[in-house]
Amino acid sequence: METIILKRFDSPVEANIVRGLLESNDIFCFLQDEHSIGMNPLYSNALGGIKLMVRTEDAARAHALLLTNSAEHKLQCPQCGFHDVHFVTEKQNKLNWFAIFISLLSRSPMYVKKKYECNTCKHVFEFE
Numbered sequence: 565m566e567t568i569i570l571k572r573f574d575s576p577v578e579a580n581i582v583r584g585l586l587e588s589n590d591i592f593c594f595l596q597d598e599h600s601i602g603m604n605p606l607y608s609n610a611l612g613g614i615k616l617m618v619r620t621e622d623a624a625r626a627h628a629l630l631l632t633n634s635a636e637h638k639l640q641c642p643q644c645g646f647h648d649v650h651f652v653t654e655k656q657n658k659l660n661w662f663a664i665f666i667s668l669l670s671r672s673p674m675y676v677k678k679k680y681e682c683n684t685c686k687h688v689f690e691f692e
């Protein structure tokens with residue numbers, strides 16, 4: 565059985581979440597160096613992180629599964645349809661500070677909107 569590294573993690577928690585995702589989809593996998601790094605996180609750089617190992621024949625299916633389940637993948641640019649987006653903070657104008665102030669007073673996050681910028685077409689859009 566030949567295995568390859570599918571992904572590397574700094575945190576055992578994140579690594580186990582992804583391992584659970586793969587196992588729930590009947591993909592055999594295991595974590596390498598999980599306990600060494602869990603005991604001493606400073607070993608992470610020396611050991612190359614916690615390695616999620618999968619069988620070579622499952623690698624393509626596992627990779628596709630990770631892509632469709634990542635948070636970034638769910639975000640899509642409404643203008644060009646690409647998923648390559650990143651979170652941006654709004655420009656710090658007076659209206660924005662006023663909105664944050666009102667939001668704090670009312671203890672409601674309704675005035676703080678999340679904005680994302682497309683890396684492909686630079687279109688800025690709101691999400692949720």
Ligand SMILES: [Zn+2]
Binds near residue numbers: 642644682
């Ligand atoms: Zn775009």
